[in-house]
Amino acid sequence: MHITVWGNRKPLEREMWENTQDGTPGSWFRVTIPCGIQYDKTWLMNSIQSHCSVPFTPVDFHFVKNGARFFVQEATTASALMDVSYKICDKESRKVCIPVFVSRSDVPYSVRYKLKPEEMEQLKLTLIKRFNVSKQALDLQRLCVDPDLVGHDIDIILNRRNSMAATLQIIKKNFPELLSLNLSSNKLYQLDGLSDIIQMAPTVKILNLSKNKLKSVWELSKMKGLKLEELWLQGNPLCGTFPDWSTYVRAIRECFPKLLRLDGQELPSPVTVDVDTPYVVKPCKGSYFGSDELKSLVLQFLQQYYLIHDCGDRQGLVGAYHEEACFSLTIPFHPEDPAPSSLCKYFKDSRNMKKLKDPHLRVQLLKHKKRVIVHTLCVLPKTQHDFSSFVVDMWFQTETMLCFSVSGVFKEVEGSSQGCVRAFTRTFIATPASYSSLCIVNDELFVRDASPSETQSVFSIPVPTPTSSSMHTLSQEQQDIMQASSTRPEVNL
Structure with missing residues (x-):
């Protein structure tokens, strides 16, 4: 805490030692902490007392505007308070530089008019x-x-x-x-x-x-x-x-x-967190679908989506998106490490709202229209998803809209990060489409590094690869898309 004194210190100290009789001018001193209201009163006063060379009793402590103020009577106390400069640290042991003004005062009101x-x-x-x-x-x-x-x-x-x-x-x-x-x-x-x-x-x-x-x-x-x-x-x-x-x-x-x-x-019950009590996150209870019909629909959709996603050419995903669909990608934000090397391939497309301050960049990183979305997906690292790790939650449903999320793990299969295991959460908002399938309206993808336990349990069940034998699981529309794409020489069916 930095203590600043009005005027030159030595003349002030001499004035402080004069007229110390109770009730006479000069016997009381006002201590003002301009930013005092930001701190807990008990912590603030205990901190000042612990660094003051003489014990003191603050009189008439109160808040003024954004600050705090109290009075002391003895000149020795006022002088000692001037020596607390830069000695007070906050709870994280960092210096707290707060100006504290010490000046002479008349007898405080509460003392002058104290009840008999x-x-x-x-x-x-x-x-x-x-x-x-x-x-x-x-x-x-x-x-x-x-x-x-x-x-x-x-x-x-x-x-x-x-x-x-x-x-x-x-x-x-x-x-x-x-x-x-x-x-x-x-x-x-x-x-x-x-x-x-x-x-x-x-x-x-x-x-x-x-x-x-x-x-x-x-x-x-x-x-x-x-x-x-x-x-x-x-x-x-x-x-x-x-x-x-x-x-x-x-x-x-x-x-x-x-x-x-x-x-x-x-009032609604307040949401509070007891920071003093350790909290263990409960284990996931598994997928929730709402009904067997929805379960069949969503699992079929996810299998089709990720078979195409992992096949090497993601252009086939164009048919899965609405013409006016939106997509966004986010990776964790670390203030000390804004571009972690392990996720650097995802960083340039990350739309983390804690990181982005430029409003134009926020709009730019929101991918709009299905061909722009698929182009973005195509430049991301090639992947292989572990279907056995998927946890699916259905959290909203109407006759015209379905909202669900899927979490799991995947590993990258080429480049310098080949074999790296990632964890992901993906939120889809979809509408009904032909052939009893879904059409994606909004797609939000969050990617992070997998935890050690997630890495150890990954791919416990072999993941199918998209071959002609798996074509029967795809809708007719998606089969047509894949057949049309495969006529290009660089595409493997």
């Missing part, structure tokens, strides 16, 4: 009256006009950090298992003080902030880390800043990923 003991006692009694023991719920709706507080001339305005801090202190001490907190109708326009709820009331699952003055979701980000399951925001100006419900939900869930209800409406 008798006021804290009355606030505690008021909160206890509003607490529902059976539901572990605390109702602080319209707290500022509570007769028990107004009658004792106590101003509890929750926009003020001293009021919110005092409230959270009482909650932590008296309601340690609080589940529901209602802060509606308190004219809240910022949540600086409420950021401490993560430490003071971490058990809260239901939070009601409705009918307040919150204008931006950024205010909610100050409470990131609170594991909310239900949130109420209706009646705040921020609700009108979203074009639709889905955008609204997505923005709120960026702050609270485990949210199940928003403004009283059930």
